[in-house]
Amino acid sequence: MILRLAGVSKRFGAVVVADKIDLDVARGEALGIIGANGAGKSSLFNLITGVVTPDAGTVSLGGRDVTKVSLRNRCVAGIGRSFQIPRPFESLTVFENLLVASEYGREHGHRGANELCGSILERTGLAAQANTLAGKLTLLNRKRLEMARALATQPDIVLLDEIAGGLTEAECHELVAFIRQLNQEGVTIVWIEHVVHALLSVVSRLVVLEFGRKIADGEPHAVMNDPEVRRSYLGIDDEVAA
Amino acid sequence: MSSPQPAAAPEPATGRYRVRVATRTAKAFWLVAIVIIAVLVFAPAFASRPMLQDLILVFLLASLALCWNLMAGYAGLISVGQQAFVGLGGYALFALIIVGGFDPLLSIPVAALIVALLSIPVGTLVFRMQGAYFAVVTWVVAEVFRLLLAQWRELGGGTGTSLPRSATNDMIGLDFVAELFGVRSAAAREIIIYWAALFTVVLVVGGCYYLLRSRVGLALRAIKDGEVAAQSVGVSTTRIKFAIYLFAAFCAGLVGAIYFLQTSRISPDAAFSLLDWTAYIIFIVVIGGLATIEGPIIGAILFVLLRNTLSGYGPWYLIVLGVLGIGVMLLAPKGIWGNFSQWTGIHLFPTRRRIEIVSQASKDAR
Numbered sequence: 268m269i270l271r272l273a274g275v276s277k278r279f280g281a282v283v284v285a286d287k288i289d290l291d292v293a294r295g296e297a298l299g300i301i302g303a304n305g306a307g308k309s310s311l312f313n314l315i316t317g318v319v320t321p322d323a324g325t326v327s328l329g330g331r332d333v334t335k336v337s338l339r340n341r342c343v344a345g346i347g348r349s350f351q352i353p354r355p356f357e358s359l360t361v362f363e364n365l366l367v368a369s370e371y372g373r374e375h376g377h378r379g380a381n382e383l384c385g386s387i388l389e390r391t392g393l394a395a396q397a398n399t400l401a402g403k404l405t406l407l408n409r410k411r412l413e414m415a416r417a418l419a420t421q422p423d424i425v426l427l428d429e430i431a432g433g434l435t436e437a438e439c440h441e442l443v444a445f446i447r448q449l450n451q452e453g454v455t456i457v458w459i460e461h462v463v464h465a466l467l468s469v470v471s472r473l474v475v476l477e478f479g480r481k482i483a484d485g486e487p488h489a490v491m492n493d494p495e496v497r498r499s500y501l502g503i504d505d506e507v508a509a
Numbered sequence: 510m511s512s513p514q515p516a517a518a519p520e521p522a523t524g525r526y527r528v529r530v531a532t533r534t535a536k537a538f539w540l541v542a543i544v545i546i547a548v549l550v551f552a553p554a555f556a557s558r559p560m561l562q563d564l565i566l567v568f569l570l571a572s573l574a575l576c577w578n579l580m581a582g583y584a585g586l587i588s589v590g591q592q593a594f595v596g597l598g599g600y601a602l603f604a605l606i607i608v609g610g611f612d613p614l615l616s617i618p619v620a621a622l623i624v625a626l627l628s629i630p631v632g633t634l635v636f637r638m639q640g641a642y643f644a645v646v647t648w649v650v651a652e653v654f655r656l657l658l659a660q661w662r663e664l665g666g667g668t669g670t671s672l673p674r675s676a677t678n679d680m681i682g683l684d685f686v687a688e689l690f691g692v693r694s695a696a697a698r699e700i701i702i703y704w705a706a707l708f709t710v711v712l713v714v715g716g717c718y719y720l721l722r723s724r725v726g727l728a729l730r731a732i733k734d735g736e737v738a739a740q741s742v743g744v745s746t747t748r749i750k751f752a753i754y755l756f757a758a759f760c761a762g763l764v765g766a767i768y769f770l771q772t773s774r775i776s777p778d779a780a781f782s783l784l785d786w787t788a789y790i791i792f793i794v795v796i797g798g799l800a801t802i803e804g805p806i807i808g809a810i811l812f813v814l815l816r817n818t819l820s821g822y823g824p825w826y827l828i829v830l831g832v833l834g835i836g837v838m839l840l841a842p843k844g845i846w847g848n849f850s851q852w853t854g855i856h857l858f859p860t861r862r863r864i865e866i867v868s869q870a871s872k873d874a875r
């Protein structure tokens with residue numbers, strides 16, 4: 268098990284963002300997460316990466332309890348993450364953004380950083396912007412940069428937070444193909460996405476969150492047909508519709 | 510294909526990418542810089558004593574300004590207590606010479622090392638504070654050291670003390686320099702101090718540039734743009750900031766030791782002066798250009814020129830400095846060099862890394 272959450276809970280005042288969440292992610296798996304706005308999806312990523320510490324429960328990575336480990340050390344331990352609202356290093360160029368990540372990430376101080384970053388730039392469609400200041404990018408390219416920078420840390424597991432929104436059909440297709448290939452190369456994927464059709468063409472397992480609770484977890488099509496999920500996430504009440 | 514290794518990179522693509530940092534102006538500049546350093550090394554052969562004294566001051570102030578700039582402009586650490594380390598450097602030197610009986614020249618690096626060691630516990634304390642509190646605490650710490658050293662009887666207590674002539678008269682290298690330039694020992698001493706100051710500024714400029722060009726420079730800018738994002742790509746933000754703080758303390762120690770060896774006199778008020786070692790330094794950085802290497806050097810030269818021009822006018826000196834500082838902040842907030850390099854695109858110390866994709870090997874690359 269590469270990632271395990273056991274009884275993880277977190278609340279901000281009256282808002283419960285995680286309610287006794289248990290989640291196991293196997294090495295090499297591709298997992299999708301859906302849920303309505305404010306369901307606690309991004310918060311779950313914050314709990315996994317260490318931006319936020321849980322009120323209760325444990326997070327373990329590769330069998331090691333990392334609940335009290337810092338954000339920085341969890342990155343070094345192999346978690347890469349994209350932020351839903353992009354946080355590029357604006358005064359650095361796109362290439363330099365990747366370079367920091369590869370110099371300080373999982374294999375910090377390694378040789379071949381230029382090669383790694385160059386190839387990620389090409390694969391994520393940012394090669395033409397390589398020497399542009401990240402602060403000058405469009406929103407779409409900022410999202411690409413989020414994913415590219417996370418990959419530059421050479422993670423074992425990468426957490427992607429809503430990266431498909433706003434893409435054209437063709438771009439979405441490319442993204443799906445790329446993530447699928449990453450997964451085939453051995454990177455574990457956890458992907459939060461509102462663009463469900465894109466998500467479903469990559470993941471082999473789907474988790475649904477509602478008010479910080481995990482309400483479904485399993486084979487994607489079965490989960491999508493679950494009445495509770497249809498009501499909660501899709502807003503379709505089967506009984507009323509029937 | 511499905512190796513367990515994380516494989517964000519595709520097949521090895523050695524040599525397909527080339528990364529450049531240098532620009533043409535920068536290359537030309539390095540030749541000029543070597544000439545300038547060479548001229549400065551031999552300056553004692555032709556420069557007058559007042560000229561050397563001014564240069565010593567420029568070197569020392571530029572060193573302090575560069576360190577302050579490294580902390581404030583790059584690491585986001587606003588310290589108003591660098592006088593703590595300048596003062597400690599001076600006092601450590603006096604203690605080594607007077608109490609320990611060490612050679613003055615050798616005492617300079619030892620004093621700086623002592624300061625760097627002392628800055629570890631001091632840093633541990635002040636790093637518990639953020640932003641404005643950090644600034645206040647650095648100042649408080651400097652005041653505490655000033656009060657503590659005023660209690661040291663052997664070093665003159667609150668009124669301070671002078672170096673005994675005997676201690677500096679047989680300083681290492683003194684006879685050699687005196688003979689080389691055919692000067693008396695006071696002048697020879699000044700030449701040695703001049704070289705030490707020159708060495709310091711070259712060390713600081715080189716150190717800053719090396720740091721900013723290395724991965725640490727990237728990390729510093731990343732931290733400034735977003736601390737959480739920087740940590741989430743593996744940057745250990747406190748460790749880097751602390752290392753910068755230590756480097757700045759070491760350099761301030763060097764400056765203090767050299768400066769007070771030059772004046773041969775120390776007192777708590779002079780050693781821990783907020784005005785001399787922090788306020789003027791901030792002025793120098795602001796007029797020269799924050800977050801540049803060139804700016805603090807230009808600022809220090811300008812400061813010493815101004816000081817010499819206005820020295821006869823008493824309080825007007827401070828008023829002119831204040832007006833100038835505020836004027837620059839309002840009209841040209843990037844400082845002299847910041848604006849110049851924005852207009853011209855010239856960077857003498859380039860740090861920006863450009864990647865060139867050499868071959869068009871992958872046609873499927875988008």
Ligand SMILES: Nc1ncnc2c1ncn2[C@@H]1O[C@H](COP(=O)(O)OP(=O)(O)OP(=O)(O)O)[C@@H](O)[C@H]1O
Pocket residue numbers: 279282284302303304305306307308309310311351
């Ligand atoms: N640091 C915080 N402090 C206070 N409230 C927070 C904090 N972080 C998240 N919340 C609240 O927790 C709830 C869940 O937020 P979260 O960002 O996890 O939702 P989400 O499922 O990612 O939603 P979306 O689909 O809109 O991205 C929201 O109501 C949000 O306002």
Ligand SMILES: [Mg+2]
Pocket residue numbers: 308309310351428
């Ligand atoms: Mg979210």
